[in-house]
Amino acid sequence: MILAPRSCPSRPGFAITTRILRATGGKVYGDDAGMKLVVAGCSPAWPNPGGAQSGYLLESGGRRILLDCGPGVLARLREREPWPELDAIAITHWHLDHWGDLVPWVWGRMFGPGEDTKRPELWIPPGGAEMLEGIGARLGFPDMFSGTFDLNEYVDGEPFETAGFEVTAERVLHYELLAFGFRASANGSVLAYSGDSGPSDALPRLAQDADLFVCEATLLAPNPEGGTRGHLASDEAVEAFEAADAKRLLITHRPSERPLDSSLEQAHDGMELEVR
Numbered sequence: 001m002i003l004a005p006r007s008c009p010s011r012p013g014f015a016i017t018t019r020i021l022r023a024t025g026g027k028v029y030g031d032d033a034g035m036k037l038v039v040a041g042c043s044p045a046w047p048n049p050g051g052a053q054s055g056y057l058l059e060s061g062g063r064r065i066l067l068d069c070g071p072g073v074l075a076r077l078r079e080r081e082p083w084p085e086l087d088a089i090a091i092t093h094w095h096l097d098h099w100g101d102l103v104p105w106v107w108g109r110m111f112g113p114g115e116d117t118k119r120p121e122l123w124i125p126p127g128g129a130e131m132l133e134g135i136g137a138r139l140g141f142p143d144m145f146s147g148t149f150d151l152n153e154y155v156d157g158e159p160f161e162t163a164g165f166e167v168t169a170e171r172v173l174h175y176e177l178l179a180f181g182f183r184a185s186a187n188g189s190v191l192a193y194s195g196d197s198g199p200s201d202a203l204p205r206l207a208q209d210a211d212l213f214v215c216e217a218t219l220l221a222p223n224p225e226g227g228t229r230g231h232l233a234s235d236e237a238v239e240a241f242e243a244a245d246a247k248r249l250l251i252t253h254r255p256s257e258r259p260l261d262s263s264l265e266q267a268h269d270g271m272e273l274e275v276r
Contacts, residue, residue, distance in 0.1 A: 034060065034187055034188065034189040034211075034274060034275055034276035035058055035059065035060040035184075035186050035187060035189035035191060035211075035274075035275040035276070036058070036059040036060070036272065036273070036274055036275065037056060037057070037058055037191060037212065037214070037271075037272065037273045037275055038056075038057040038059070038270075038271070038272050039055075039056060039057075039252075039267045039268065039269060039270065039271040039272075040052060040055035040056065040057055040066070040073045040076040040077055040269065041053050041054055041055040041070055041072050041073045041076060041269055042054065042252045042253065042254075042267040042268065042269060042271075043070075043072075043097070043253070043255075044097070044218050044253045044254065044255050045095065045097045045218075046255070047071070047072060048255065048256040049256060050269075051072065051256075051269050052070065052071065052072025052073050052075065052076050052269055053070030053071050053072055053073065053097040053098070053100070054068040054069075054070040054073070054092075054097055054098045054252075054253065055067070055068055055069055055070055055072075055073030055076065055077075055101070056068060056193060056214060057077070057086075058165065058184055058186075058191060058275075060164060060165065060186035060187050060189070061164050061186065061187055062164075063087045063163040063164035063165070063186075064085075064086050064087055064088075064163060065086065065087060065088040065089070065090060065162060065163040065165055065167075065184070066084075066086055066088070066089045066090070067090050067092070067182055067184070067193050068090075068091060068092055068098040068099065068195070069089055069091065069098070069099055069100075069101045069102055069105070070096070070097045070098050070099065070100055070101060071096070071097065071100040071101055072101070073101045074101040074104055074105055074108070076269065076270075082113050083108065083109075083112075083113045083114040083117050085117055085118060086120045086163075087118075087120060087121065087162070087163035087164070088120055088121040088122070088123065088162040088163040088165075089102075089120055089121070089122050089123070089149070090122075090123040090124075090154070090162070090167060090169075090182060091122070091123070091124050091125065091128070092125075092169075092179060092180050092181065092182065092193070092195030092196065093125060093174060093177055093178065093179035093180060093195060093196060094125070094128070094131070094177070094178075095174075095177070095179075095196065098195070098196070102122075102145065102149075105148065106141075106144045106145060106147075106148045109148045110141075110144070110147070110148065119148065119149060119150055120149055120150065121149065121150045121152055121162050121163070122145070122149035122150065122151050122152065123152050123153075123154050123160065123162060123167070123169075124151065124152070124153055124154070125153065125154070125169075125178050125179075125180060126153050126154075126155065126156070126178070127153070127178070128151075128153055129145075129146070129151050129153060132145040132146070132151070133145070133146070154167075154169045154180075155169075156169060156170060156171050156180070157169075157170055157171075164186055165184045165185065165186045166184070166185050166186070167182055167183065167184045167185075168182070168183045168206070169181070169182055170183070170202045170205060170206055171202060172194065172195060172196075172197035172198075172200045172202045172203065173197055173198040173199065173200040173202075173228070173229055173230070174195070174196045174197055174198065174230045174231075175198075175228050175229075175230040176228060177230075179195055179196055179197065180195055181193055181194045181195045181197060181202060181203065181206045182195065182206070183206045183207070183210070188276075189211050189275045189276050190209070190210040190211050190212075190275075191210060191211065191212045191213075191214065191275050192206045192207035192210040192212070192213045192214065192215075192244070192246065193206075193214045193215075194206070194207075194213075194214065194215040194216050194232075194237075194240075195216070196216055196218075196230060196231060196253065197216065197230075197231070197232065198223075198228075198229025198230050198231055198232060199222075199229060199232065199236055199240075203215070203240040203243075203244070204240050204243035204244040205244075206244075207240065207241065207244035207246045208244050208245065208246070209244070209245055209246065209247075210244065210246040210247065211246070211247050211248065211275045211276055212246070212247065212248045212249075212250060212273065212275045213240075213241050213244060213246040213248065213249050213250070214250045214252055214267070215232070215237040215240060215241060215249060215250070215251060215252065216231060216232055216237070216251075216252055216253035216254075217231075217232050217233060217234040217236070217237040217251045217252075217253070217254055217260070218231035218232065218253050218254065218255065218258075219231050219232060219233040219258075220233065220258050221233050222236065231253075234251060234254075234260060234261060234264060237249065237251060238264070248265070249264070249265065250265050250266070250267050250273070251264050251265065251266045251267065252266070252267040254266060254267075
């Protein structure tokens, strides 16, 4: 486990490099080398001070996919480029802190600086296309999402190819909601992302032998009342990480009011990691 304490609030001067080429520890990593993670946002269901909510940008081979797109993420991406030129976006579930910035993404592409940019693929949970059409109809634009994104619904447990990545979505335990975690691989590197999850056998499967496991730990302690779970405590995230035999654990979705043990590595807005 990497032992480097971090905090989640945003950092000034956040920037996304559109190329992976950079020097690190005497080595040079190019577009064909492994994978890079940029944390665009990592706050829980309420934003940490100055922070964006869930959004994790993966880059490999010159292609880019965003895992979740919560409130504040689009603004973070726009701090580096006028409009984010992404190949794909994938959404784990429909709680607003994981997809809310798809709406301003639509407005920016329909009426603003994204008008002439490419139409990214949008991978969503089963049944999501109908749900988005209904939201669009309520807002007066039934085709607002299908016009902005190339909509695709993934299938539980079945890998799909997008943006040069192979991604598998597997259902996790998040109350009674249809929710998923992701396993993404490209150029020999593997990243697993829990999404929002309580204790679930799916988590070690998703993170099996992964180079990096980005795992939520929203709670200070397991839910004392029992019942259907929706989130993890940090000890439970560590248990899933160890069961998966993954290389590195990155704790995310952590409220700033809940301090994390200093032995654990915590995500922060603007964090960049080589995944290898």
